[in-house]
Amino acid sequence: MKKLINHPENFVRESLEGMAKAHPDLLKVQFEPTFVYRAVAPVPGKVAIVSGGGSGHEPMHAGFVGLGMLDAACPGEVFTSPTPDQMLAAAKQVDGGGGILYIVKNYSGDVMNFEMATELARAEDLRVLSILIDDDVAVKDSLYTQGRRGVGTTVLAEKICGAAAEQGYDLQQIADLCRRVNLNGRSMGVALTSCTVPAKGTPTFDLGANEIEMGIGIHGEPGCERMLVKSADEITEILAMSIFQDVAYSRTVQEWDENKRGFVDVQLTDPEWEKGDRLLAFVNGMGGTPLAELYIVYRKLAELCAQQGYQIVRNLVGSYITSLDMQGCSITLLKLDDEMIRLWDAPVKTASWRWGI
Amino acid sequence: MKKLINHPENFVRESLEGMAKAHPDLLKVQFEPTFVYRAVAPVPGKVAIVSGGGSGHEPMHAGFVGLGMLDAACPGEVFTSPTPDQMLAAAKQVDGGGGILYIVKNYSGDVMNFEMATELARAEDLRVLSILIDDDVAVKDSLYTQGRRGVGTTVLAEKICGAAAEQGYDLQQIADLCRRVNLNGRSMGVALTSCTVPAKGTPTFDLGANEIEMGIGIHGEPGCERMLVKSADEITEILAMSIFQDVAYSRTVQEWDENKRGFVDVQLTDPEWEKGDRLLAFVNGMGGTPLAELYIVYRKLAELCAQQGYQIVRNLVGSYITSLDMQGCSITLLKLDDEMIRLWDAPVKTASWRWGI
Amino acid sequence: MVTKEHIIHWLQQFASAIAQNKEYLTQLDAAIGDADHGINMDRGFQKVSNQLPNFAAQDISNILKSVSMTLISSVGGASGPLYGSFFLRASTAVAGKQELSNEDMVSLLQAGLDGVLQRGKAQLGDKTMIDALSPAVTTFTQVISEGKSTPEAIQQATVAAEQGMKATIPIVAKKGRASYLGDRSINHQDPGATSVYLMLQSLSEVLAICS
Amino acid sequence: MVTKEHIIHWLQQFASAIAQNKEYLTQLDAAIGDADHGINMDRGFQKVSNQLPNFAAQDISNILKSVSMTLISSVGGASGPLYGSFFLRASTAVAGKQELSNEDMVSLLQAGLDGVLQRGKAQLGDKTMIDALSPAVTTFTQVISEGKSTPEAIQQATVAAEQGMKATIPIVAKKGRASYLGDRSINHQDPGATSVYLMLQSLSEVLAICS
C-alpha cells in the first residue's frame, strides 16, 4: 500500500486537521466526538442540515459543510458509520432553533446510529427529523436485503436541502423535500479496481486485470456482477439502462413521528419517470479515475438520455462521493421539478463545491 | 489497462465532446484544429488569455475556460504539445482587440509550437505575447537541460492573469504580471505510481511496491530520485524543503519583442523569499490520489511554512494539474503581493473552478 | 449468584477474546462485508477494558450502562448500536442490583436480545448476530427453568451460540452489508454471530472458574 | 538531377519507414522521454502520405511546404515544429524549382538543418536529432564539393547520420525531455536522431533505385 498517510489510525483525524487549517473561513473541526461544522454556526432560525457517514468518500460530507449546503458533517472511521454521540454533539452545535435534519445513507450501521442519535436528541428536546437516502438500483429488492444503499443522490439531496434551509424552509418542508429528492434519484456504479482501506493495507477485493465489478456501492463491497472489461460506452449503457429500466421500487422505512414521539414505519415507492422528464445527470468519479474519463462517460450518457426522451437540464461531473482510491464511476439521474432546479441553482460555498457566491 | 475510454485514439476527442455537452453555457469545442473557447467570445476590448498543452492534465486547461480565467485552451494529444494551427485558430477566435497572451509551459515541444504560433499570429497582425512558466525546482540547472518544467504555477498564473484581463489590464501589463507570478512560484511533485497513457496501454515507468519517484513532472517522465516509500509527513517535508531551499534560479528565455518584431533573449532570475512573506500554498493531486490524502499533506505543509516564518494567506487543495491516473501530489508555493491576492480573490466561472459568481 | 466481580471479569475476558480474534473477525467481515468487524469491536472493547478499574464502586446496572455508552460512542458501524443496545437493555433489566439471581440473569439476557432485535430488526435466519444470540438466550432460559445453575445454563447457552454461529455458514444474508451479496454470501460465517459466540464463551469461562 | 518524382517517392518511403518503426521509435522515447515519438511521427506522416497524390501538379518547393504545414499541424510535441521547420526551410531554399541540381540539394539540406537549429537551439552533442542531421549535412556538402553525385553523397550522408545516431547512446541529453534525466539518459539512443537517420536512409534508397 502506497498512500499519502502517516499512520492508518490517524488517517481521518489528520485529514480533518488539514481541512481545518485550509478552510478556517468556512469550517471548524471538533474532535472527541468528531464533527465538522460551519465556521459561523448556528444560523439563528435556520433549519440545520447534518449528514455523516464513514470516511473515505471525500469530499462528501465534510467538503460540503458551508453556506447553502450542510451545517455539520459527522465523519466516522473509514467506511464505518459515525456514532450517535458525534451526531448529537453536531446537532447541538448547529441548532439555530429551526430544528435539525439528519440526511442518512441507508446502511445498517448508519441507520441504527442515526436512529439512536435521533432518540437521544429527542430526549434532550432537540427537534430532529431524519431522511434516508436509498437510491442504488443495483440492489434489487428491499425484502431480502437491507434495502437499497444510499449513494450519489445523497450529494444532490444535500445541495438541494441545504439551499432550501438557507431560503427559510421549515423542518417538515425540508424533510419532505429531501424524501422527494431521494424518491426521484437513482444511481448505479462500477469499479475498475478495488480500493485499499488504510487500516487493512491491501485491496478489499481482487479484480482480475480484465475484470470490472458492476453494481458496486461506495465501500469497496463487491457489486452485483463481475464482467470482462468493456468500453466506456458499453459501461455507460449498462449503468444508464439499469436506471432507466428500474421499476417502481417500494420499501418500508422508519421515520420519526413528531406526534407519536417515536419512529414509525413509512411505506415509500419511487414514482415512474416519463418521456420528456427533466433530469439532472451526475457522473461521479470513485476517487482514482481522472476527470477526462468522466466526460467520456457523460458524452454517452447524454446521448442515451436523449434517446430515451429525457431532457438533461442540469449536470454535475466530478468526484464527489468516492471510495478512497477506487477507479470507476457512478451515474446518478435525478428527476427534477421547478423547485428542485431553483434550489440546485442557489449559491453554495463549501470547501469542495462553490458557485454563485 | 482498465480505463473508462472507448478507443485510445478518440480519448481526447470524446472527452472534449463530453465537456461540450456538459457545459454549453460556459464553453464551445472546435475540432480540426482543436480548441476549447468561451461560449461568449471574443470579449470586446479584453486581452484574451490562451493556454494549452498536452492532454492528460485535466481539468487543466479546458476546465479553466470561462469568465475570470482562460478565453481558450488548446488540447494536444495525451502528453503531446498541441500544434501552432490550433493556437492560431484559438487566438483568432477569441481576439477581442486587446491582444492575446499565450501562457506556455516550458517543455521543448510546447515552447517551439507556441513560438511558431506566435510568429504565425504576428504575421497575420494579431497582437500576441507569450510567457513561459518554468517553476519545477526538481530540475536544478537551466544550462544543461531544457530548463525547469512548467507545472503547478501554471494553474495559479491562469487564475491571476485571467482575473487581470477581466479587470481591464492591457496586454503588456498582463504579460508582466504573468512573468512575475512565474518568478515567484515554485513547485515539486512526487509519484506513488506511474500513470498509464491510453495509446500505450501500460504504465510509463515501473515503480516497485515500496518505491516512490521524487521530483516528477506531469508527463509520467521519471523524476530526479527514486526512494523507498515514506510517510506523508516525510514526503511533504522533502517537497517543501526543496522549494524553501531553492536558490535564485536564473535562465534565459525567449520573449517576443514588439519593437524588434521578433523573439529576443531575456535573462530572468527568481527573487529570493524572506521570512514573513505571504504565500499561496497549493497542494495538487496527480489524478489518482484521493482528496483526503491531499489534506494530510496540506496539514504538514502548513506546519512547515509556519516553521520557516512564512504566512499562508491563500490556499488551494485538489486535483487541478494531473497526470492521468497517477497517484501522488505536487506542492506549489507562490509568494503573493497585494495585487496578486486581489486578483486571486476575483470571481471565476469555469467548468472546474468557480467562485464569486 | 452472579456478582459484580463476575461481571467485570466477564467484560475483561470478552475484551481480550476480541483482541485475540481481531484479525479473524475482520477477515470474516472482508469476505461478506467491509473488513472492519474486528477493528470496530476491538476499538470499543479496548475502551471498555480501560474503564473497568473505575467500575468497582458502581452497581451492575450502572456498569452495564457505562459499557453500553462506551460501545455506542466508539464502535460505530452496525455492531456499535447493536452491542450498545444489548448492554443498555441488559442494564435496565437489572436496575439497582448488586448481584444477580438466576432469574435476573434470564431477564438480563432476554432484555439484551430484545434490544438487539428492536434496533436491528433482523429475524432468526437472516445471517446476523441474532442467529447466535437468540438460541443462546432461549437455551439459557430453558435450562434455568429446568432448575439448573447459571454457570451450567450459560455453558449450554454457549454451545447453542456456537451452533447458531455455524448455522450462519450455509445461509443467505438478509440484513446488514452481507445482504447485498445475495447468494454470494453463502458459505461464509457471519462475523457478528462469531463475536456473540465469543461473548457467551467468555461469560461461561468466567462463571466456570469463579463459582 | 533530383526530380519531383524522386522527392515524392522519398516522402512515401520515409512515411513507410516511420510506420514500420513506430513501435521502435516509441520505445526509444519511453526510455528517456514520454513514449510518443513514433506515435507523433506516424500521425504526421500518415497525413503526408495521404496527400502525396495531390502533389503531382506542384513544384518541389510547394510540395515541401505542404509537407511542412501538414507536419506542423498534426505532429505536435517537439518533433512537429522541428521536422516542420526542416521542410519549411528546405522548401524556401528551392523556391520555384522543378528539379534539383547537386548544389540545390546542398542548399536544401543545409537550409533544413538551419531551420531545426534555429527552432530547437540544440547544439551538436546535446543528444538530439541534430546529432544525426548535422554530420549528415556536413558529409553531403563535403562529398558534393569533391565532385561526386547526389546519390553517392546521400549514401555517405546516411552513413554519417547512422554514426551520429549511435553516438547519441553514450552521452547525456541537454535538450528536450531527456535532459531532465541527467546521467540517467546515458546508454539510450535518441529517438529523434533515429527518425532522422530513417529520413536520410529513405532518400538514399530512393535515389539509388531511381537514378
Ligand SMILES: Nc1ncnc2c1ncn2[C@@H]1O[C@H](COP(=O)(O)OP(=O)(O)O)[C@@H](O)[C@H]1O
Ligand atoms: N440489522 C442487523 N441486525 C442484527 N445484526 C446485524 C444487523 N446488521 C448487521 N448486523 C451484524 O453486524 C455485523 C457487522 O458488524 P460491523 O462489521 O462491525 O459493522 P458494519 O457492517 O457497519 O461494517 C454483521 O456480521 C451482523 O452480524
Ligand SMILES: Nc1ncnc2c1ncn2[C@@H]1O[C@H](COP(=O)(O)OP(=O)(O)O)[C@@H](O)[C@H]1O
Ligand atoms: N530543442 C531540440 N532541438 C532538437 N531536437 C530536439 C529538441 N528537443 C527535442 N528534440 C528531439 O525531439 C525528439 C523527441 O520528439 P517527440 O517525442 O516527438 O516530442 P516530445 O519530446 O515533445 O514528446 C528527441 O528525441 C530529440 O531528438
Ligand SMILES: [Mg+2]
Ligand atoms: Mg463498516
Ligand SMILES: [Mg+2]
Ligand atoms: Mg510528447
Ligand SMILES: [Mg+2]
Ligand atoms: Mg463491517
Ligand SMILES: [Mg+2]
Ligand atoms: Mg516524446
